[in-house]
Amino acid sequence: MIYVIGIGPGGKEYMTLEAIEAIKNSDVIVGYKTYINLIEDMISDKEVVQNGMRKEIDRCKMAVEIAKEGKDVAVVSSGDSGIYGMAGLILELVVKEDDDIKVKVVPGVTASIAAASVLGAPIMHDFCHISLSDLLTPWEVIEKRLRLAAEADFVVCLYNPRSKGRSEHLARAFEIMGEFKDGSTPVGIVKDAGREGEEKYICTFDTMNFEIVDMTTMVIVGNKSTFIDKDMMITPRGYTV
Structure with a gap:
């Protein structure tokens, strides 16, 4: 077995x-x-x-x-x-x-879910996972997925966002998504989710700091409905409240 x-x-x-x-x-x-x-x-x-x-x-x-x-x-x-x-x-x-x-x-708790619980409720509606590592996936395919996910207004969870060898991939991903994501779109950053030394940052698409991101970081980009309240990132499911 x-x-x-x-x-x-x-x-x-x-x-x-x-x-x-x-x-x-x-x-x-x-x-x-x-x-x-x-x-x-x-x-x-x-x-x-x-x-x-x-x-x-x-x-x-x-x-x-x-x-x-x-x-x-x-x-x-x-x-x-x-x-x-x-x-x-x-x-x-x-x-x-x-x-x-x-x-x-x-099954186990994946990074996006662990990070989402730290941020609040950013993946309450339709979301997708995209890895920015091009070791096994051609970069042109990754670019296409980023563009279409942003156009469809998914909440986007970015795995393997930035390494020493791929330091510009995250900035390029934001450039691609920026065609469809407003500058005020909330972005959640969680380093080492569920591990010792966990760190949390919430910013907007325009104020994103790429330098704090590494390979043990999860980056979650909100959709058009996502908002920030205090230290929480929230994506409404659509209930009338």
Whole structure:
């Protein structure tokens, strides 16, 4: 059995009971070393297989091989395993292997939901997730998605918004969305949501500070109805109040 587990933002309090139970029932824990560190107090009695960034395929192949030995394996991802996590890759590999390996996808709290709870209620209406990382998706495709999401007035949750190697992608994303987003549109920024050192900022589209954003930051851009009240960002669902 392979459990593909979303461990949430990092703290045990953000993990589902199902995720905790699946880790408990697993013989081997497989994951990116940063995510392993987040749950190290839960896996001291487990066999652990870990590696570095951009080694996702190797990690998942190892998990499949271990499962073939009859062991129960937990493949851990931060957030939700099915949102930019390992669920898809594990299932693709198992299908390709044509092996009778059971896979259980265990959901977790993804970054947008964790960040939204810190900001107030910014994703109460239709919203979308867009990753600004072009490692696996061509940038021209990302630009198209940004443009169409902004034109459709979605609340837009930006994953992987800014890194040292992609320092201009976030500014470019705002330039693209700016054709359809008013300058007063609320923007929420949460760094390290659900982790030690969590930081929260609320600004507007025109006053956005790109420099405070990094790869552990979630940026949520509101729609035409989103408003700011005190330290909260709120997107009405449409109820008459």
